[in-house]
Amino acid sequence: MNDFNEKLSSTPSYILAVETSCDETSVAVVKDGREVLSNLISSQIETHKAFGGVVPEVASRKHVEVITLMLEQAIEQSGIRPRDLSAIAVTQGPGLVGALLVGIVAAKTMAMALGKPLIGTHHIAGHIYANRLTHELQYPAMALVVSGGHTELVHMESEGKFKLIGRTRDDAVGEAYDKVARALGCPYPGGPHVDRMAAEAEQAVPLPRVWLEADSYDFSLSGLKSAVLNVLNQAKMRGETLEPSVVARGFQEAVVEVLVEKAVRAVREYGSRQLLLCGGVAANRGLRSALQERCAKEGLELLIPPMEYCTDNAAMIGAAAYLKWQRGEISEFDAKADPGLSLEAWSVQSL
Incomplete structure (x- = not known):
């Protein structure tokens, strides 16, 4: 763990983060848990207006439609080459199980294709650490x-x-x-x-x-x-x-x-x-x-947080995932979508 932390402190980390817990599809690249290099969000509000609320099956299908293109665009806008990414983070829970599953499959695919670690991240930890993107x-x-x-x-x-x-x-x-x-x-x-x-x-x-x-x-x-x-x-x-x-x-x-x-x-x-x-x-x-x-x-x-980091977004997931990354706490590739994921259980281990 000490060798890992020494290496980490000497080189910048670039985390590609994916958020699909509800009705926003978002992909971001975050440097060292603080600097947002790209943060794309595709909202489904207009789609769900007709139903008066979020329809889980519709939300999942909309995520599938845009996730691949958004992954490509988020990396391109960040200016980082795919091979230079440090890890792939994804919202593991809580959220709508079908929507979460789309993001997890996409993140696993990216991580396997690039040979990068996977970091399952808690959605609420993301909201909390959105504050770290702009404050100490x-x-x-x-x-x-x-x-x-x-x-x-x-x-x-x-x-x-x-x-x-x-x-x-x-x-x-x-x-x-x-x-x-x-x-x-x-x-x-x-x-x-x-x-x-x-x-x-x-x-x-x-x-x-x-x-x-x-x-x-x-x-x-x-x-x-x-x-x-x-x-x-x-x-x-x-x-x-x-x-x-x-x-x-x-x-x-x-x-x-x-x-x-x-x-x-x-x-x-x-x-x-x-x-x-x-x-x-x-x-x-x-x-x-x-x-x-x-x-x-x-x-x-x-x-x-600024307004753009209040609603669901992937930059906040990248910020929270950095807590795990800097401690060498990565997820297994058999990690599953967990709508009831406990925030307390997701807490980091001590350095």
Whole structure:
């Protein structure tokens, strides 16, 4: 291991990364886990709009259609010759099993053809280490992960060591946003529409804050979603016209307040030096603004990735895979897609 680390420190590493966990196909080349040489993303939003949400079988087929060309283009744009790549990284889980499988087969094929190591990578570790593409991380750190399928608080005592201290007990934040958006008549994906309407509203419908137990870092959003539906149904029965933006603001304020308060409390309790905002919902302007204001007031350092690294992308997978690469932790070629891959179990070994 020492010989490996000495060799690694003297030569740059170039990781080709593949991300196909849901409805974005992405391929990137990342140098030393920090410098993005290329990062291509093919979105399927227009395809899935007709269905009001992601259809797993359709997503898998769309990945198959574009993955080969994107691999070629990502390498070409990076300026790196294929033989100079150090390793091939791929999202192994969590995600849609069919979509994950497309990426894993493509990554294995590239790794075998080029004679390069394979690194199965955790999708949420990627979202967390997207922050490392633009910031210097300090430990211990706390990550607030908010996406379509995940709402979690993750404590990192040291680099690449993950401990889950809180998670959603039902709907994830992004999922709740899409369901509320649908009730308000917004097209898929609904989250950006709710965020926009909330920013435009001058008033907010009062909605409950779901805190759960006093010492809990878990989240619950299904009750809040039901409260929104109840408000809309009551207004309809009374024959009243309820402005959608007022409901959107009430919903967003209820979500954001709980996320911010629990994240700040976790930072204090665990002695974290930084709070990292991660995941697709990190692009939400209301959440970003509230966290920035609160962290400035509390004297806490808040890291938020640029918008292009918030949603699913392969550059973040390359950044996370570097944690494994620099320790010589590579995957076997019989690695399988794992929709339930544990973040804690994926943690790196010590140097």
